[in-house]
Amino acid sequence: MDSHPAILETRGLTREFSGFVAVSDVNFTVRSGMLHALIGPNGAGKSTLFNLLTRFLAPSAGQIFYDGQDITKARPASLARRGLVRSFQISSVFPHLSVHENVRVALQSKHAETFGFWKSDGGLSKYDDAVDSLLADVGLEPYAQRIAVELPYGRKRALELATTLAMEPRVILLDEPMAGMGQEDIQRTAQLIQRVAKGRTVVMVEHNLSVVADISDRITVLRRGEIIAEGDYDTVSADPEVRQAYIGGSHD
Ligand SMILES: Nc1ncnc2c1ncn2[C@@H]1O[C@H](COP(=O)(O)OP(=O)(O)OP(=O)(O)O)[C@@H](O)[C@H]1O
Numbered sequence: 001m002d003s004h005p006a007i008l009e010t011r012g013l014t015r016e017f018s019g020f021v022a023v024s025d026v027n028f029t030v031r032s033g034m035l036h037a038l039i040g041p042n043g044a045g046k047s048t049l050f051n052l053l054t055r056f057l058a059p060s061a062g063q064i065f066y067d068g069q070d071i072t073k074a075r076p077a078s079l080a081r082r083g084l085v086r087s088f089q090i091s092s093v094f095p096h097l098s099v100h101e102n103v104r105v106a107l108q109s110k111h112a113e114t115f116g117f118w119k120s121d122g123g124l125s126k127y128d129d130a131v132d133s134l135l136a137d138v139g140l141e142p143y144a145q146r147i148a149v150e151l152p153y154g155r156k157r158a159l160e161l162a163t164t165l166a167m168e169p170r171v172i173l174l175d176e177p178m179a180g181m182g183q184e185d186i187q188r189t190a191q192l193i194q195r196v197a198k199g200r201t202v203v204m205v206e207h208n209l210s211v212v213a214d215i216s217d218r219i220t221v222l223r224r225g226e227i228i229a230e231g232d233y234d235t236v237s238a239d240p241e242v243r244q245a246y247i248g249g250s251h252d
Pocket residue numbers: 017020021022040041042043044045046047048049252
């Protein structure tokens with residue numbers, strides 16, 4: 001397993017909401033280079049765990065380690081700078097800028113030049129090659145001059161992924177990347193995620209189990225705030241407790 005050392009790890013991670021334990025004493029390990037899905041029935045604690053990992057929520061107890069360092073109290077922005085980047089936040093895209101401009105702004109902010117946003121285009125052309133290459137990575141070259149708000153939904157998500165890649169992430173965290181998508185976008189986005197996962201680590205909360213089956217290297221199943229199974233799709237889908245969780249305990 002040494003070729004895939006732990007890059008993100010929780011120990012005894014717990015989050016309570018007014019006495020209700022949404023995430024309970026979770027020891028979760030994500031190994032470097034894996035595309036790791038987090039699944040479970042409704043109310044299992046997936047979003048809560050995801051928000052704890054990205055430090056959008058503070059834990060009630062326990063610790064989180066990224067690349068061996070304790071990040072339990074780190075700020076989300078500092079984690080993003082260190083390569084732990086949460087994607088698919090619609091707000092990260094400027095709706096009235098073009099696709100090209102959005103990716104350029106993301107690159108500028110990575111290189112701490114946000115004031116350059118106000119400069120004339122001439123001084124910014126140094127980013128053109130990098131923008132083009134990121135747009136190629138997510139299949140958006142034909143859309144480069146389109147205004148973000150006018151993009152079809154699936155393409156907006158591709159743009160968000162491009163702005164995430166501009167941050168040079170080592171670990172990308174995706175919260176329900178397929179939510180609200182039609183079948184065609186789902187197929188394309190699944191392939192895209194698989195492509196950007198090469199050479200990186202991806203953690204993904206996802207409800208669409210056929211996508212999870214298709215693209216995940218490893219799956220963790222949560223139920224009532226606890227991990228009940230882990231492994232590849234064949235392993236977890238054959239697990240009686242997992243089957244029971246999906247058949248019996250999905251509504252609370
Ligand atoms: N801010 C909050 N205040 C109170 N309870 C909360 C809060 N956030 C989550 N919960 C509760 O914690 C439990 C886990 O919720 P969470 O959203 O993490 O589950 P989930 O697995 O992401 O569910 P879903 O698949 O429905 O999105 C639920 O019972 C939920 O009601």
